[in-house]
Structure formats: structure tokens, C-alpha cells
Amino acid sequence: MADQHPVSPEGSASPAAFALRWEEPPEGPVLVLLDQTRLPAEEVDLLCADVPALVEAIRSLAVRGAPLLGIAGAYGVALAAARGFDVDEAADSLAHARPTAVNLGYGVRRAAAAYHAAVRSGAEAERAAAAALAEARALHREDAEASERMAEHGQALLHELLPAGGFRILTHCNTGSLVSGGEGTALGVVKLVHRSGQLRRLWVDETRPLLQGARLTAYEAAREGMAYTLLSDNAAGSLFSAGEVDAVVIGADRIAADGSVANKVGSYPLAVLARYHHVPFVVVAPTTTVDLDTPDGAAIEVEQRPGYEVTDITIPHVPGAGSEAGAGVPVAPLGTQAHNPAFDVTPPELVTAIVTEDGVVSPVTGDGIVELCARSRSG
Ligand code: MRU
Numbered sequence: 001m002a003d004q005h006p007v008s009p010e011g012s013a014s015p016a017a018f019a020l021r022w023e024e025p026p027e028g029p030v031l032v033l034l035d036q037t038r039l040p041a042e043e044v045d046l047l048c049a050d051v052p053a054l055v056e057a058i059r060s061l062a063v064r065g066a067p068l069l070g071i072a073g074a075y076g077v078a079l080a081a082a083r084g085f086d087v088d089e090a091a092d093s094l095a096h097a098r099p100t101a102v103n104l105g106y107g108v109r110r111a112a113a114a115y116h117a118a119v120r121s122g123a124e125a126e127r128a129a130a131a132a133l134a135e136a137r138a139l140h141r142e143d144a145e146a147s148e149r150m151a152e153h154g155q156a157l158l159h160e161l162l163p164a165g166g167f168r169i170l171t172h173c174n175t176g177s178l179v180s181g182g183e184g185t186a187l188g189v190v191k192l193v194h195r196s197g198q199l200r201r202l203w204v205d206e207t208r209p210l211l212q213g214a215r216l217t218a219y220e221a222a223r224e225g226m227a228y229t230l231l232s233d234n235a236a237g238s239l240f241s242a243g244e245v246d247a248v249v250i251g252a253d254r255i256a257a258d259g260s261v262a263n264k265v266g267s268y269p270l271a272v273l274a275r276y277h278h279v280p281f282v283v284v285a286p287t288t289t290v291d292l293d294t295p296d297g298a299a300i301e302v303e304q305r306p307g308y309e310v311t312d313i314t315i316p317h318v319p320g321a322g323s324e325a326g327a328g329v330p331v332a333p334l335g336t337q338a339h340n341p342a343f344d345v346t347p348p349e350l351v352t353a354i355v356t357e358d359g360v361v362s363p364v365t366g367d368g369i370v371e372l373c374a375r376s377r378s379g
Helices: 009-013 051-059 066-082 087-095 102-120 125-161 186-195 212-224 233-241 267-276 366-378
Strands: 002-006 020-023 030-034 044-048 167-171 199-205 228-231 247-250 254-256 261-264 281-284 343-346 353-356 359-361
Touching: 020 066, 020 125, 030 066, 044 051, 051 066, 051 087, 066 087, 066 102, 066 125, 087 102, 102 125, 125 186, 125 247, 125 281, 125 353, 125 359, 167 186, 186 199, 186 212, 186 247, 186 281, 199 212, 199 233, 212 228, 228 233, 233 267, 247 267, 261 267, 267 281, 267 343, 353 366, 359 366
Parallel strands: 167 199, 167 247, 199 228, 247 281, 281 353
Antiparallel strands: 002 044, 020 030, 030 044, 254 261, 261 343, 353 359
16 A cells, blocks of 8 residues: 655755655554655655555665665565564565565565564564564665765775866766665765765766656756766767766676676666776675675576566656556557566676775676675675
8 A cells, every 4th residue: 555745845855865764653654765756856755554565666666776675675574564464475575576686685584584583582573573673774774884885985996097187977877865775876976076076077878768867867966966967878879989988887786796787777888888998887886786696697687677668758657648557658659569678787897896885896706706795794
């Protein structure tokens, strides 16, 4: 059961404060999401009072982006426990709501493990639910801290890689406060560079078909007062060739054990362009996005989304006269088949560096990834 409310005036201070929050009104606990399908036109809260509503919000991208999916999944388990639903069933449906971002399953498993540990130690339902909520809150906090550390490592790395004189950074999809407990991953780095006066320009890929760049990154960049310019994805090549891009900085949905990076579709072509033009291609992600159980890029499951997202110009929350329910304005002949993978995979040899909260892996190799995880998980 989901409900919608305009965001309260204090909500407009910073998107970090309201991408997602837990509330306990008299009617029972709810997870409140800033509905990202309605941005930038409207800031509207989406109230999820049960797990099916949250699963639908995840599938429709009302809440999205790898780290935030993990946080939402953990709160979803806490919601099920607090409202007396079957926690294992809830965990299973949340973990499978979208397949590619490994953080989703990670967050769900953490909260479910905390719940079960409490039950095993004899806690009654209320205390077990409180344990799941505490774990979700801990993950939320840790992600905010990880954002801060990634931004510092990322900024230092860019200073090593690039000559002084102002950075022109190209990014893809949305990786800021809207996907994180803090300032974000790749966009968190860009914000720090901007705040220290080093950003000359942020090139924002529009990110077809669902326009996370045009709708969400531009929204965050505008609120930050950054010098940013939006481009259609296929205009990136000519920008590189004109020497207008100093670095590509993007996020990740899953990093395999060999260093392959799954991220929003369109990332891999940027990596190829960057290599050809000798431009650093930097991936910024928390260690929770690294999945040592996925050996390589071929083993990453890439989400396939409905064809109408491509055959129609889709403004997600506007039900248009499109070729299917919920679609937008059709631009292809009726019945056209579309290929619509939500992500692509960049091989490690095209990635200059992976920046995490626990340090930078460069060159990107399987050994480097395993070493990072060992360091990170031991301390
Ligand atoms: O389909 P989305 O909007 O959830 O995809 C998000 C991305 O691809 C982001 O780049 C990725 O999650 C990294 S955000 C830290």
C-alpha cells in the first residue's frame, strides 16, 4: 500500500535529507521515499506501508541506485517485521525486485540476519523488529560515512591523474544524494571537487531511456550551483574528440571479483571512448557493491526492462497514450521490438581505477579487488 504526499517545505534543503526516511505515525511505521519518477518536476513523498508497495517502488525506479537500494531493502525487512508480516517472504521478494545491483540483496540479508539473530536469542516480535530496524539504520549511516570517504579518495585521485587548471568531468546516470545515505558515489566526488573550486564543467549524459542524467543528475547539479551541461548520450564521442573531457567518473551496480563493472547502460561505450582518447575512466562505489561471489562480467545478471521504455519517450510517472500501460509518447511504429538492457558491463582493463571508501584499486585486477575486500572486511 503506497500513498503520496507533497514534500514538506523543510524537505527542499538537500536531497540527502529526504531520499528515504523511516517514520512512525500512529497508524504504524512507514518507509517514506522521495518519488524519483516525479523529479525534477515535483518533490513528492511516496509512503510505503508494506513490502509489496516497496517492491513496486523499486521496480518502477521511484527508489533506485545501488547503495540506496541496499538501504531501502534493509528498511523493507524492518517494515515487514514491525508490521507483523512474514519476514522471510518479505526478504525474498525484496531481494529479487531488481537483479543487478548487488547492494539490494546485501541490505536485505543484513536486516534479516539481525532479525533472526534476535529471534534465536529469545527476543519477542517487537524486539526482533527493533533489531532489524537498528541494522537498517546502521547501514544507512555507514553508507553516508562511505560517501564522505569515497569523495576524499576520489578527489585525491583526480588530482594525481589530471593536470591542475580545472577539471571537466563527464558522468552518466545519477550517483548523488538520490542514491545514497550521504552525498553519493561518483557525484559525491564531483560535489567535493566543485566545493573546492576545482570543477570547470560537469558534462551530464542524459542517460536514455529513463533519463536519470537529465532528470536527476541535472537536478542535483543545479541545486549545488555547479557549472553543468546536459548532452544526449550519443554526443559524448564528439566531446572527447574535441578534447573537452578530462575524466569520466561513474558509479557501479555490481563489481565482479575480476574487477568487471556493471553500471547503467551506456557506461561501457564511454569506457571505450575514454581509452581511445587517453582519458581516465574512474568508477566510484562503496565496498558493498563489490561481489566476490560473481567471478567475472559474464556472470553478472543484467536486468532487461520493458521495450516500451525505448519505443516510447517515457516520462516515468505520466501515464501517456503509449504502446503499453504506463508508457509515454510512442515514437516507433506500433509493434516494434526493442532491446532494453538496464546495464552494461565494462571489463577491468578499460577501468583506470575503482575508488571505494577503503581506498583505490588501480590498476584494476582480480588480485587488487580481493586484497581491497580483505582489507576492508578485516577492519
Ligand atoms: O536503474 P538505476 O537508475 O537504478 O541505475 C543506477 C545506476 O546505474 C547508477 O549509476 C549506479 O547504481 C551507481 S549509483 C551509486
